[in-house]
Amino acid sequence: MNRTRTLRVDRIACTGEGLCAELLPELIGLDEWGYPIVRDRTVPERLRGHARRAVAACPRLALHTDA
């Protein structure tokens, strides 16, 4: 259960909606065109719930967490 999770943005599917950065600003920033920049791919334990919510909120299903 304690495997580390990593964030991955599917660059082809992502349309720069920016919802993920609103929900997970600790790990995701936006570039000047509104596309996400993952600052840190590993999701710390305390941010797991937030990461899950950001993944669920992406309207393009472009954000993934890999176990």
Add this chain to the structure above:
Amino acid sequence: MTALTLAGSPLWYASRAGGTLALVLLTATVVLGIASGGRAAPRSVGRFEIGLLHRNLSLLTLVFLVVHVITAVLDPFVHLGWAVTVLPFAASYRPLWLGLGTVALDLLLAVLVTSAARRRLGVRRWKAVHWLAYAAWPFALFHGAGTGTDTRLSPQLWLYAGCLAAVMASVWWRLAKAGPGRVVGRLVAALTATAVPLVLGAFLATGPLQPGWSQRAAATAMLLGGGR
């Protein structure tokens, strides 16, 4: 007020209230869906809040729809039976108008199931089914206007008008914001957005707002659905 409204059982009132609330919530869900599709970015609320509200209101819509359907089926006045909840146009009471509601429910259930499984389906298939929600909304509206025993009450009419105005405004806003491309899609949307208010207005004027609608609502069914 029609005699039927006065004579309705508590279950009938519950069903009407549930149905009306479901329509209002569905309208809000559609508006929010269009807003996030059009990348509305109001300054005071986050984009993710629009998305979450869209999801939560859609689930609430289904809750009220369940109340609406169960109370309607249990109502002894109309003897609907459980089959009509999923099989359209099979009802003994105003089959055509009730059937539109069943179609809307079926469409929304398809949207619910595919949304729950969207990760497995992939974005294309999920979105393809999600478009059905746009069809469900007019079905629900005409179902309410044609089946509702209180369509002639002016608060109810204002409510329908409000729902219509909200969705029409968001569709036109979305079309105004849309870039080039998808010409067919935009044309279809524009034509539908023009047609729905006209057809609804004509329908209300010739149908539910005329005396004797309850008899005719039952009769339309005989002609179209060979009602039982």
